[in-house]
Amino acid sequence: MDTTINNPNKKINVHDRWAKVSKNLRIQIGDDLYNSWFARMEVHSIENGTLTLSLPTLFLKSWIKSRYSEKLAEVWKQEIPEINHVELRVRNHGEKIKNSASDNDSSFPGIQNAAILENNDDSSLMNTSSPLDRRYTFNNYVVGRSNALAHAAAMRVSQPQKSIPVEFNPLYIHGPVGTGKTHLLNAIAWESKARHPDRKILFLSAVRFMSSFVEAVKSKDTISFKKVFADVDLLLIDDMQFLQGKSVQQEFCHIFNALDTSKHQIVIAGDSAPSKLEMLDDRMRSRLSGGLVAQIGPTDFDIRRGILEKKLAQTLRGNTRIEISPSVLDFLARRIQSSGRELEGAMNRIIAAHSLNKRPITVEEAALSIQDLISEEQNRQIMIEDVLRTISGHFNVTKQDILSSRRHKTIVYPRQIGMYLAKVLTTRSLPEIGRKFGGRDHTTVLHAVRKIEKLINTDPSIKESIETLGNSLKE
Structure with missing residues (x-):
């Protein structure tokens, strides 16, 4: 393949210019982004002013094409004005891949040895917080009115037809603890593998995704992390409500978009609807809502x-x-x-x-x-909004005052009680509570909780007042 350009004055070897172009690109987008997505890009050929660059996976190609096509054309044209257009392609398996991690890289066994269902062995499926369980199949899933939609959708995505495009992506299943979400994710994995043995399936908890990404960043080897997801046909993520941290969510969003663009199925389970996942940014909540959202209600x-x-x-x-x-x-x-x-x-x-x-x-x-x-009484699920409403009414302060930065004692005290009640009566984390209370840091919430706990232990009247508030929220 030709990688030279005939210039009236000299012959330009595009390969020789790649080092300079890649250096400029690295400067413009930063080391982390470059190492994550562009380090395995190579020059393939040039013909009639069109430069073709190659990448090892469709995943990388789709992600770069959707975000950096114009940037690539710009940096190449600055170096070689004769280039009019930049194309991306996926390298054949036989082509040499330079500057890439070994295919046998095992820097992230927590993911690579997780539920990647390979052809040769499905006995060592998982090493995460949500291991695949052979008891959880469609055959022993009990279907009723509260879970019929989620069950039907799960069956559909586990039985893909090559002639039919992905119907809804992602499939997002949500419901209270113990209603069968994890059961359905397992069932999808087993059924899909049984019907399509060559299909590559990855099942992860959000916690495992998060910890593995942090490990990758610390070891400065995010490329190996991304490789795990590159050729996945079906990605299943459990307990989405635990995916926290801006950089982790950004990385997940990149992977999500690349798989979606490549028409690979994504199935996610969480305890709340996407719009109620307070720890996620607006963009991620919107993406999760873009497919089919199937709720599982309380069991009848x-x-x-x-x-x-x-x-x-x-x-x-x-x-x-x-x-x-x-x-x-x-x-x-x-x-x-x-x-x-x-x-x-x-x-x-x-x-x-x-x-x-x-x-x-x-x-x-x-x-x-x-x-x-x-x-034990079956208490309804208490939301932070319920706490804010109760505190506002009891202390005769507006919700806006509670969420504001005002430090008057008539506002600070109710705010701290609200944070305390949110901590003891809801399942939300300190960072989530802080965000719902006006975008405050988790240390502010922790300080409020400890202060109210101290008052409860030293002042019987305050203890009684807070217990009354708590009981009213439980009713």
């Missing part, structure tokens, strides 16, 4: 009953002597309404009690075994 009686029946059937395969009457299953399904995990835990308690005391499993015995579970 029929779903809970179905979960118990499947759990019982699984138990009976290992011990046929256990007998649990339908009335006991009905009792559990009515009294344990929090999550599928709690239901299975309750069933395990009852079976363990039966095996130890040898008494028949009756409704009365079942009630004794799970007395602590059924005595």
